[in-house]
Amino acid sequence: EPEVTQTPSHQVTQMGQEVILRCVPISNHLYFYWYRQILGQKVEFLVSFYNNEISEKSEIFDDQFSVERPDGSNFTLKIRSTKLEDSAMYFCASGRGSGTYNEQFFGPGTRLTVL
């Protein structure tokens, strides 16, 4: 069964460094999402992406964040200058279509630790 994959599973970085989190969505999916979950807190929406552009983004997704689908298979989340508060689990998700129902399939997550 196809699944969303994410690499790395755990990333440790120094404050101020740039990180790129990678996701490979399910191959026939067209909609892509990033969520984050700070330890012990709820899962929060960051951004949705369709047709090579951002569809929707939350207040969390400020200028330090960017997303890209560089090669038709990968979907990346870049954080330009990491802060301590960026430490969280980052989940990628993908779905076939939009509208009122579009099941999102989640990847296993990347744990980002900012020191």
Next chain:
Amino acid sequence: AQTVTQSQPEMSVQEAETVTLSCTYDTSESDYYLFWYKQPPSRQMILVIRQEAYKQQNATENRFSVNFQKAAKSFSLKISDSQLGDAAMYFCASNNAGNMLTFGGGTRLMVKP
């Protein structure tokens, strides 16, 4: 804007018994879906069950069923015949027209053997 509230931070159930997890929500959307996701210790989010808001019939998936009360904006999850593998965090969520998911704070379910 959407909000999802789970008032039970932790619940405990005896193996083979039934447990109900509560969720309330608020949305300005006229057409939406509601979801329950399971997050085991591996942290991966797994869809357990979904409910279409325009359908009055409560969704069921094997041992999992929901009690959807649209007027009260309530969406509870019932797990029957609880198994040890059901132990996890459970998140209630709703979507908007753009399919952004809004999650509740989660309920940690413990299953006692």
